[in-house]
Amino acid sequence: MGYAHFAALLLCVFMFVSGTTADNQNSTGDPARPAEVRIGALFTFDSVIGKAVRPAIELAVAHVNSDPSILRGTKLSVLMQDTNCSGFVGTIEALQLLAKDVITVLGPQSSAVAHVICHAVNELHVPLISFAATDPTLSSLEYPYFVRATQSDYYQMDAIASIISQYQWKHVIAIYVDDDYGRGGIMALGDALAKRKCKIVYKAKLPPGAANTTIENVLMQVNEMESRVYVIHVNPDSGLNVFSSAKSLGMMSSGYVWIATDWLSAVMDASVHGTTDVMELTQGVLVLRQHVADSDIQKALLSKWNNLTRNGSSYSMRAYDSVWLVAHAVERFLSEGNAISFSADPNLQATKGSNLQLDSLRIFNNGNKLLENVWSVNFSGVSGPVQFTLDRNLIHPVYDILNIGGTGLRTIGYWSNISGLSVVAPEHLYSSALNSSTNNVQLHSVIWPGQISEKPRGWEFSYHGKAMRIGVPLRTSYKEFVTQDNGPDGVKGFAVDVFKAAISLLPYPVSCNFVLFGDGLKNPSYTDLVQKVSENYFDAAIGDIAIVTNRTRLVDFTQPYIESGLIIVAPAKEVESNAWAFLKPFTFQMWCVLGENTVSALGRFVLLIWLFVVLIINSSYTASLTSLLTVQELTSGIQGLDSLISSSSAVGYQVGSFSRNYLVDELNIAESRLVPLNSPSDYARALELGSGNGGVAAIIDELPYVDIFLSKYCKFKTVGQVFTKSGWGFAFPRDSPLAEDLSTAILTLSENGNLQRIHDEWLSGRECSADNNGAASNSLSLSSFWGLFLICGLACLLALVIFFLRIFCQYSRYSSQVEVQYPEPQIVNRPARLTTIKSLISFVDKKEEEVKNALKQRPNGSQHPSIGNTAIEEQST
Template identity: 55%
Template sequence: MEEVLLISRFMTRTLILLSLCFMWVPPGVVCRTGNASASSSSSSSSSLKPKVINIGSLFTLNSVIGRAARPALQAAIDDVNADPTILNGVELKLVLHDTNCSSFVGTVEALQLMESEVAVAIGPQSSGIAHVISHVVNELHVPLLSFGATDPTLSSLQYPYFLRTTHSDYFQMYAVADLVDLFGWREVIAIFVDDDYGRSGISVLGDALAKKRAKISYKAAFSHGDPKSKINDLLVEVNLMESRVYVVHVNPDTGLNIFAVANALNMMSGNYVWIATDWLPTYLDSMEAADPDTMNLLQGVVALRRYTPDTNLKKSFMSRWKNLKYNGSASPAGFNSFALYAYDSVWLAAHALEVFLNEGGNFSFSKDPTLHVANGSMLHLESLHVFNGGQQLLSTLLRMNFTGLSGQIQFDPDKHLVHPAYDVLNVGGTGMRRIGYWSNYSHLSIVPPESLYTKPPNLSTGSQHLYSVIWPGETTAKPRGWVFPNNGQPLRIAVPNRVGYKEFASKDKGPQGVRGYCIDVFEAAISLLPYAVPRTYMLYGDGKRNPNYNELVSQVAQNKYDAAVGDISIVTNRTKIVDFTQPYMESGLVVVAPVKEAKSNPWAFLKPFTKEMWFVTAAFFLFVGAVVWILEHRINHEFRGPPSQQLITIFWLVFLTHLCPLLNRWLLFI
């Protein structure tokens, strides 16, 4: 008990001393026990926040898109660094690498870029290079913001770190399909560059046209570096085909060669339809001034351009455009829409990095355990590091929502920018005029897309409108869109070669080889068509006996003949395999007689009677007379008497009952 009391007393004294120590505070010191942990966390967070964050960029500097994107990227970096309301003193630094329009060079440049430990990579503009570089950023967990790679297949789950800051060609191809459907064309010819960008876009176009009950009748592909002679051979082959509606999906740097060759081949005249994707407005917008020679090549072309609202923010940037300086150059390249998307890509990265850092994101890099350095290797793969906060930053990018130069920057669940829309343009004179808009919300319209977002979507056929189009050949009349191919075969028309009723259809020595009433009706119908129909008449049958009409119809169904003209009856079993025109006459029981009056012959009614028929008729008369005599001989006294009298009576009765009606008809005939 004493030991317990001593311990308790000791503990009491100790607690008193400790309480006195805590109660004593040195002069000038303020205690904030409630915020101690917050203060510690804040100091720790600020100490971990980097002073400089590298933003990588990968694209072809010497290109139509690259010459506009480069000053836009640098201007965006300068604007972010000059804005005190974002990133709170953290400086963005642009690390620029040139892919030189090569997948191999792009891969090497991407690896060199990753050595700089960038948080975000911007670019590339080429879809083919984007496919390769996406594998690099996937491995190192670095988000890739592309302002120019529009290949629809890049949005797949295979490339989780690829994020497109422009609109996918998926939407553009559906806009093209709506244009084709609006004008009622059913076949198009696709002319495209043979790479990932061209092939994937045309593949989507085929799917979009199929939903409109149309199709791509021929795919004309060429390589990026093909000379004009090879393009000439390609267009000559295309010009021999039936369709006259061409969809051109190429690169802006070389696409103009298509129209230069087409103009030389007289394919920019009437009855031709040319639809260009956004590459053409990109090229024309980048020109310092309209070139008359270039514009003359493009008269009547319909093109699509990515739509960006005319906001004050956009107008302010465009007013600064000519005053931007980069690397001592007093005037950067011509402006195009890709400059807006490149500028917004930097601001998207800046907004996401600010949220990432405020949420305590881990801005650090670590070695990739899958990258091993081989003995004697000069690749230095050990310098490539994985961004530890890449997954968190990617999630932050996907939930960003702000208004940029190009419009609303927000992503849907499929990682597409919301509200995809396009201007529909018509090249004429010395420039381009807008004839309408296309949006994924309401499709073709003459009203700006943003004014329709507050209304219910209207996709009905009657709501699809565009202003009038001036087509190639300076005509406002809608081109038919097809012709009979120069390398095609004329229609094979089968004509029954009958023995009788040759007035309907028969063989003739004239240039057509056939004649008759059915042929005249068919030729009259052909003459009403607004275009020529090459045709060849082919006799079916030997002319010695009537052909089998069921076999004739079957051969039309089997495509041996394209059609048949003649006195072919419409019966049930035939309608199951071929289509018939509406009957142009009803026969019934009629007499076919020549229109020209001929000399009457009173004995014409006797012509059908043959010798055998006369013998049968005489025998029939005798038989009838004998039957009458047998029945009347016993009860009728007129049939009695001498045999000569009985014979006269019998013949007279037969004459009255059979020959008199025939004689009356003969008298009426003459």
């Protein structure tokens, strides 16, 4: 309660004119039942809610007086005052009612008036029972005599927040009337959204009774913003002007989301002749309405009350039940023997010489007892059960969720503080026959503005404004990821290309300016870069963003191509392997009995060549296998993370990387042990020097950098397991709606193969294998022995050539000598070439000793036995 309200109250009191006093009700304090009990009602007669509640109050009073079971012998009368939709007039009217010694006041419908009147009823001990003041800041703890006979907007805003969360919208714009009712409701909405990781990004306030031009100006400003989810919380009497202006501005088309609080349902329930016009302005809008369950009491009432429709106004039913609430409380109050009496307030004394008669405002002596009976009332009314919780709110807050479409309203679900969103009415939730599969459906389908059934995205990228500022680290090493460029964008690299490719897939234009971050002398700190994003200095950041603050959101773009994480790199020192115990060198020992002739010499020559080849191959494969087993036994003294932490060796890290903070904060490694390194050459030099010589024993860095480093420096290796895995990506402010769309675009890049193509273009080049540290390049294959095979082949060929030359020479000598000594008989029908070939084959088959003996004989006319026999056999044949 502000000082302005209290000042208004004082002003009203001093302006209060005498003559408003009423007769005292049983001022003698006689405990006998009075003939009449007087209550007051305060609302705006000519308003949407006022037109609905006035007949309801009159009918309720008539029903109470005609019911013999309640207020036996006592008539209930009501005095109504019109507030004329004015806080000042409402306060004056309230004081006039209180001056007439009423024991309770029904109303007011305005939360702003209720704030002021609460001070007066607290002073005079008169319960104030409101059927329409829904401002959550109206608390019975602050105002003990305030009784809310309707549901607080605290629950209604929780229902709206559940709807927004259900459709996964994160940003909301609130359009509300700038009074206690509007401000209190929107404050409750903000709290409810915050519980669901959503928020109100802009509060568009409208002055009470705002002109159409004012409404249009506010809506035009709202339309320039990204969010397209609007929650409208205004007064029923002027709320339709907002939708009229929105339609003229094209804001009731597809892509927009409008959620109206129960003021709109009150307008629609009260509209008998103007329903068509209201429907035309609000197509696709979601509306909340206080849920009223069907009951026999309600049906009986509606049959008597023509002014209430089948889906009558919840406010009229609350007003009707409020009268019965007072009747039940007064009945118990009188039954307990309490008297209705008033006494002067010592704080309000008439001033001498003044026309103000402040003593006309008197204290209800037993008002506290009547209030206790009000809180303890429990009965079934037309609006449902009327009972208060321990925190003095009505039990079972339930809202219908309606969708306006065509010519009517369609219920798409319900909300209650027990079940949340559901398509099942809360009174049936505990039924044993309830279909569980139906209950799992939270809301039915919705027809949104523009007659579309697909859920709107809830925001549009604001291309009217300036281009997005994208922070890019000015790296001095590992420039494959991001680096400065002379092109139009000023930057290039793997991360830049992925970002640009994803932006191009968005369904709306996005203009970007890449801004370098860093001094160009060393790699910038990514923690500082992300901090700039959270402070909205940058709209996003690209690069190898591995750790983000809780005020930023990470869009992963590397999986499955890069697995980010920390890994230890250490020198690889060779030691003797146990494999030597099983692989002792061995050689072939071969003994050959060789003759003294030329053939034996050629065979011996070829055999020696082959022995040499076998020896080389055997020795090479033995050494190769031993080497392979030895590589598996490489060690650097650092076996993994635990041994590194427990040692006192120096540890290297990349300048600007998040790994430094991780080493200090998470692993508790002393800062004195840490050595900053900026480039791959720095890595290699530090590892070669070692911890005791100004270098480091190991380096902890992110896996993508390690892969590139090991591809160029093969004599180093990784040890231990990858730890603190974390995806790389683009950093956005945590509430940026662009992050979700960019994630979808990156998924599309992955599916169509463009992400792999960009990866291969920038990160696939390898100068050596990082997995086996160069062992694969030294492995043996057939090509490793091509020289030996060539020598062996040439030796065999040379031996064969010598052999055949020797055969031909011997045959030539042998043939000429045999022809001279033994003339060959003439044989008919035998080709000479065939005879020569047959003779050559026969010669080759002869024993070497026989050929030598034949060549030693001189021509003496003697016949060679073998040759002669052959000729005779052929001749005889």
